[in-house]
Amino acid sequence: MIRSKGRTRLLTAVALASGLTLLATGCGSSGDDGDKGSASKGDGVLTVWAGSQTPIVANFNPYAPTVLHAALGGVYETLFYYNKASAEAPTPMLGESFEFNEDGTELTITIREGVTWNDGKPFTAEDVVWSFTNDTSKPEYLASAEVVDPTTVKLTFTGPQFTNEFALLGASWMVPQHVWKDVPDPVTFANEAPVGTGPYTVQSTSDASYTIVANPDYWGGAPAVEKVQYLGIDANTSAESLLKTGKVDWAGMFVADPDALTADGRLGYINTPQDPTVLYTCANVDAGCAGAQTDVAVRQALNVAIDRGVINEKAFVGLAGEISPTFALLGRDDKWISPDVEKVSPQEANAAEAGKILEAAGYTKGGDGIYEKDGKKVELTLTSVEGWSDYNAAAELIAAQAKAAGIAVTASTVTWDEFSDSRQTGSFELIMGGVVGTSVADPFQIYRDWFSGEYTQPVGTQLESGEWNFSRYSNPTVDAAVNAAAATNDEAAKKAAYATIQTEITRDLPYIPLVINATQTFFDQKDFTGWPTEGDLYAFPPSWGSVSAGVVLSTIKPTE
Amino acid sequence: MKYYARRLTFYVITLWAAISLNFFIPRLMPGNAEDIFRAKMARKGELTPAMEKSIQLLFGSDDQSSLWDQYLRYWNNLLHGDLGTSITKFPAPVSELIGQALPWTIVLVGLATVLSFVIGISLGAWVGWRRGTWVDGIIPASTLLQSVPYFWLALILIAVFSVNLAWFPIIGGYDTFMFPDGPVATWEFFSSAVYHGFLPALTIVLSSVGGWLLGMRNMMVSTLSEDYITTAEAKGLRPFRVLTTYATRNAALPSLAGFSVSLGFVVAGSIVMEQVFTYPGVGKLMINAVQDKDFALMQGVFLVITVTVLAANFLMDLLYGFIDPRARHNG
Numbered sequence: 001m002i003r004s005k006g007r008t009r010l011l012t013a014v015a016l017a018s019g020l021t022l023l024a025t026g027c028g029s030s031g032d033d034g035d036k037g038s039a040s041k042g043d044g045v046l047t048v049w050a051g052s053q054t055p056i057v058a059n060f061n062p063y064a065p066t067v068l069h070a071a072l073g074g075v076y077e078t079l080f081y082y083n084k085a086s087a088e089a090p091t092p093m094l095g096e097s098f099e100f101n102e103d104g105t106e107l108t109i110t111i112r113e114g115v116t117w118n119d120g121k122p123f124t125a126e127d128v129v130w131s132f133t134n135d136t137s138k139p140e141y142l143a144s145a146e147v148v149d150p151t152t153v154k155l156t157f158t159g160p161q162f163t164n165e166f167a168l169l170g171a172s173w174m175v176p177q178h179v180w181k182d183v184p185d186p187v188t189f190a191n192e193a194p195v196g197t198g199p200y201t202v203q204s205t206s207d208a209s210y211t212i213v214a215n216p217d218y219w220g221g222a223p224a225v226e227k228v229q230y231l232g233i234d235a236n237t238s239a240e241s242l243l244k245t246g247k248v249d250w251a252g253m254f255v256a257d258p259d260a261l262t263a264d265g266r267l268g269y270i271n272t273p274q275d276p277t278v279l280y281t282c283a284n285v286d287a288g289c290a291g292a293q294t295d296v297a298v299r300q301a302l303n304v305a306i307d308r309g310v311i312n313e314k315a316f317v318g319l320a321g322e323i324s325p326t327f328a329l330l331g332r333d334d335k336w337i338s339p340d341v342e343k344v345s346p347q348e349a350n351a352a353e354a355g356k357i358l359e360a361a362g363y364t365k366g367g368d369g370i371y372e373k374d375g376k377k378v379e380l381t382l383t384s385v386e387g388w389s390d391y392n393a394a395a396e397l398i399a400a401q402a403k404a405a406g407i408a409v410t411a412s413t414v415t416w417d418e419f420s421d422s423r424q425t426g427s428f429e430l431i432m433g434g435v436v437g438t439s440v441a442d443p444f445q446i447y448r449d450w451f452s453g454e455y456t457q458p459v460g461t462q463l464e465s466g467e468w469n470f471s472r473y474s475n476p477t478v479d480a481a482v483n484a485a486a487a488t489n490d491e492a493a494k495k496a497a498y499a500t501i502q503t504e505i506t507r508d509l510p511y512i513p514l515v516i517n518a519t520q521t522f523f524d525q526k527d528f529t530g531w532p533t534e535g536d537l538y539a540f541p542p543s544w545g546s547v548s549a550g551v552v553l554s555t556i557k558p559t560e
Numbered sequence: 561m562k563y564y565a566r567r568l569t570f571y572v573i574t575l576w577a578a579i580s581l582n583f584f585i586p587r588l589m590p591g592n593a594e595d596i597f598r599a600k601m602a603r604k605g606e607l608t609p610a611m612e613k614s615i616q617l618l619f620g621s622d623d624q625s626s627l628w629d630q631y632l633r634y635w636n637n638l639l640h641g642d643l644g645t646s647i648t649k650f651p652a653p654v655s656e657l658i659g660q661a662l663p664w665t666i667v668l669v670g671l672a673t674v675l676s677f678v679i680g681i682s683l684g685a686w687v688g689w690r691r692g693t694w695v696d697g698i699i700p701a702s703t704l705l706q707s708v709p710y711f712w713l714a715l716i717l718i719a720v721f722s723v724n725l726a727w728f729p730i731i732g733g734y735d736t737f738m739f740p741d742g743p744v745a746t747w748e749f750f751s752s753a754v755y756h757g758f759l760p761a762l763t764i765v766l767s768s769v770g771g772w773l774l775g776m777r778n779m780m781v782s783t784l785s786e787d788y789i790t791t792a793e794a795k796g797l798r799p800f801r802v803l804t805t806y807a808t809r810n811a812a813l814p815s816l817a818g819f820s821v822s823l824g825f826v827v828a829g830s831i832v833m834e835q836v837f838t839y840p841g842v843g844k845l846m847i848n849a850v851q852d853k854d855f856a857l858m859q860g861v862f863l864v865i866t867v868t869v870l871a872a873n874f875l876m877d878l879l880y881g882f883i884d885p886r887a888r889h890n891g
Contacts, residue, residue: 065615204741211740
């Protein structure tokens with residue numbers, strides 16, 4: 001009885017509190033409720049979340065690691081745009097065409113005429129040369145860059161550079177020499193009023209957001225969306241609420257239940273899986289790796305013991321894509337997949353097959369159902385970063401699936417620092433990790449950076465910057481094929497080299513492929529049209545995409 | 561006088577130790593900023609060779625000098641009021657980042673803490689006074705609110721009041737759509753800030769009022785059984801006077817001491833609240849700095865917190881010595 005009375009009083013208190021709430025709403029709405037709707041919609045302002053968190057600090061220097069998203073593609077542009085969502089040829093931006101010489105040591109670029117910087121000065125071949133040769137941007141392999149004529153630039157390299165086509169043409173920002181030559185330290189320059197050639201110019205920056213406006217003199221024609229506001233948002237859940245309530249119009253982020261957001265029809269949705277999720281295995285005994293996973297038979301058995309369908313369904317809410325053991329992106333890079341290897345990793349578990357592989361390698365099943373060899377059980381520790389809930393869940397599933405196949409896998413979580421440290425130094429057995437997907441329709445970069453013996457270090461030594469071969473895998477056949485592929489621009493020769501690499505890595509499995517991570521994008525299709533769609537994937541859709549976001553911004557239009 | 565000199569020396573030494581620890585502890589943590597930054601960029605899939613090069617240039621610049629040299633430089637900069645430059649929020653100076661965040665934190669978290677204290681103490685006094693009646697039901701209700709994880713409570717309130725009913729904004733310290741250029745000194749901005757602060761403040765009060773209430777109620781119950789209360793009642797004083805001047809005044813003393821400590825911690829902000837509401841504040845700077853190994857920012861934030869907590873304690877010490885002469889002699 002006492003309790004229920006208390007509850008009625010509590011109700012009164014709640015009523016009082018909501019009364020106060022109403023009061024406050026009344027105060028607040030007098031000023032902003034009315035025009036808030038129009039501020040984000042009526043006059044065509046596009047509000048974007050590209051992943052920035054508050055406080056936002058003005059930094060539009062394309063060479064700075066903390067550069068704000070709008071600078072890359074919105075203000076600064078590259079010579080060409082490489083669409084990582086499709087296999088089409090690069091789109092000319094500030095460049096018109098390019099050509100390598102026979103052996104790949106010279107690259108001749110023709111640049112677009114009539115382009116001006118947003119301060120009115122013309123964009124020249126000297127600017128291009130400067131953009132390649134300034135202290136911050138100059139690649140080590142670049143011997144010289146020279147102006148051939150006012151619209152032609154020739155780059156000369158120390159060796160064949162076919163494989164750096166994207167880095168040179170699709171990821172080198174064109175900056176104005178007349179501004180940057182006076183900057184003492186280009187890395188620490190904040191560049192708050194950037195001079196670029198892109199479709200937008202920076203209007204203002206505050207601690208909570210920054211705004212860019214259309215560049216009326218853009219070489220591709222002034223963009224139709226006049227104003228774009230980028231917000232700083234600290235939590236994914238807030239971004240989700242803002243999308244739902246119509247406050248954010250374009251965002252690229254993970255949402256477990258995308259249908260709930262798109263239900264009212266305002267938001268369109270596209271999923272373009274890009275980056276592989278794998279099990280890193282410390283694979284190379286010669287480099288100092290220890291543990292059961294150093295035996296290729298154990299890795300092969302694990303590979304078939306895993307139920308990728310279940311992992312995608314349960315850990316990645318069915319949004320991840322299927323992976324190819326060749327690490328070529330299915331759909332986009334199909335032409336590079338050798339016909340002699342499995343195209344897609346098995347989607348279902350096959351414990352019997354796993355057992356067969358282990359038995360053929362001399363393992364016998366112990367009384368507890370776990371395989372052993374020479375008295376040593378096949379026991380492995382699989383770590384994943386605490387708080388990466390999809391990876392944690394996947395690790396648990398893998399542990400259960402492996403156990404069914406007679407492999408004891410213990411899933412445990414570690415902090416980010418431990419994770420980073422263990423993969424950098426090679427002191428691990430299995431890690432749930434990611435592989436960085438390639439920015440062009442060609443898996444080469446993964447083969448070189450993640451699989452070649454030149455991009456790794458012995459266990460105990462930290463990998464150097466640019467080296468990603470955490471597995472310590474080193475195979476002379478792969479290394480030779482990687483070098484052969486790097487030295488040629490001939491498709492048939494490259495395919496042959498890739499086929500060699502694929503045969504080796506699908507057998508050795510230093511990274512056991514799992515799924516391709518979802519890359520989700522939500523966009524306001526009611527107020528704006530022209531977004532990239534499944535049918536017309538003219539650019540990589542997420543709002544955080546570098547270069548591609550500029551392409552999308554200059555393509556979309558407000559609806560009438 | 562000797563007491564005050566002793567206290568002062570003690571605090572100076574503590575301050576030196578705290579500031580030194582502030583320098584060394586971050587450097588003993590595993591991992592390094594450059595790796596973290598690289599991996600963060602790589603996870604976004606946009607790590608170009610040029611970007612790698614600039615990360616190297618930006619992070620690798622101060623690795624050469626010895627720890628001792630760094631320590632001396634740290635003190636030198638500190639005495640000149642230079643807290644360094646944040647690496648993750650480059651190129652903002654740490655003092656500017658903290659300066660921007662501190663007013664929001666102090667006003668919102670400070671007001672919420674005071675409100676929570678005042679509400680908790682008055683409700684607690686009342687509940688203790690009316691002990692054994694139906695008002696005891698408030699206690700489980702308020703402690704329930706406190707035991708609910710804060711972020712969950714906040715998310716529920718956002719889902720109900722901000723998303724479904726659209727009464728309150730979802731994020732921010734002010735309306736960034738109306739004020740895209742940042743804070744301005746107008747009445748509209750002020751009211752926007754108040755409006756945006758309401759829900760965050762409400763969640764802090766809801767989740768912390770239970771502790772004050774419970775403590776106060778229990779103190780009240782034991783105070784009410786003291787002889788001087790019986791005497792006061794026997795003298796025929798009005799119950800209201802007994803409640804306020806005799807019981808509440810005495811029962812509130814322990815809570816007051818706790819209150820001074822929690823006021824000192826106000827500058828640390830409310831990490832989860834700032835995260836959930838994207839509210840500008842110090843707590844978020846701190847958590848981001850720790851995660852990304854942004855030493856300069858981390859040290860700056862810790863310094864502000866340490867100094868404030870020490871200052872609050874120092875003031876309390878002085879006050880105690882003033883109120884209670886025994887503390888001066890025995891301390």
